[in-house]
Amino acid sequence: MEKEGSAGKNAVAGGAGAIPALDTKDLQILRLLQENARITVREIASQVHLSTTPVHERIKRMEETGVIRQYVTLVDHAKVKKGLMVICYVSLKQHNKQSGAQFIRAIDAMEEVIECYNISGEFDFMLKVAVENMDAYYHFHVHKLSEIEDIGHLQSVFVMGIIKQTHQLVY
């Protein structure tokens, strides 16, 4: 059920420089870190029944292998004047490399856009936009988004309520 022989970590992995698979302890550590990035190594150690050294080494390894991407601080949207969230769909007029690259560059430079995905369906991109209020969104829509070259259709969906928001991928 939780057997971990000396070969446990590397047995599963694929090719040459493959990343060692995560074992039960690693996942326990990730679970704690996901909920609170500022938890101390000591606290983790006591909860997973290990001393600080292996916990420290495991965290470092997960940072180096990219399992742990970043430690971030989540801020209350409304309290930093970003209380309005809008989902925005964009299609481009042309689907060549140049148009796409140009669009991506423009999006990257817009701090209102907090997420952007390439999606299936009738639209090409989905954007998540965070702004202070409707006026700010109108300004963004008309004077920033629409100004990008080769923009085809635009469609906005407004977020009226947040039901659930989690960053917990590991359970």
Next chain:
Amino acid sequence: MEKEGSAGKNAVAGGAGAIPALDTKDLQILRLLQENARITVREIASQVHLSTTPVHERIKRMEETGVIRQYVTLVDHAKVKKGLMVICYVSLKQHNKQSGAQFIRAIDAMEEVIECYNISGEFDFMLKVAVENMDAYYHFHVHKLSEIEDIGHLQSVFVMGIIKQTHQLVY
């Protein structure tokens, strides 16, 4: 342009127990914490040209007033077998309190759903779902989502590429 008199913090705020407005130093601290939740107070202090005490106090105050919501660790989706992301739109057959509450309870219990919003437009909810692969999504769609009572229409949009993803709200 960056004047901060003794009344600076409280002058703007609204009612009685109102949260003091964030000043330039607070925003600088937030900027650093957003990028790296594990940054030390000392490091922040040196970057914002303050000693550790006021930085420590400011962080504590922002935690207490809810400006800082949580410190989280972001994990590589693919490396924890959650490499497929799907945006899923849901409409309910009935729009009474009971149906809504029941849906929300069901969604909350599903670990595949990492975000859920109440939205404007033809659908009622937008879900962001993270699963390992298409098989896992099919199973989720057919055996979990569709099983919720009063579910009307369902529409899935697949994320083919991540262009941008940030948690930086404060600039």
Next chain:
DNA sequence: ACTGAAAGACACAGACT
């Protein structure tokens, strides 16, 4: 791969400006 100990860095509280 883990434990335990030990050095250095840090957080946090106090006295003071």
Next chain:
DNA sequence: AGTCTGTGTCTTTCAGT
């Protein structure tokens, strides 16, 4: 509202199992 200083706790490394 800030600096400086001290104490206790934490991170991080090293020797040993």
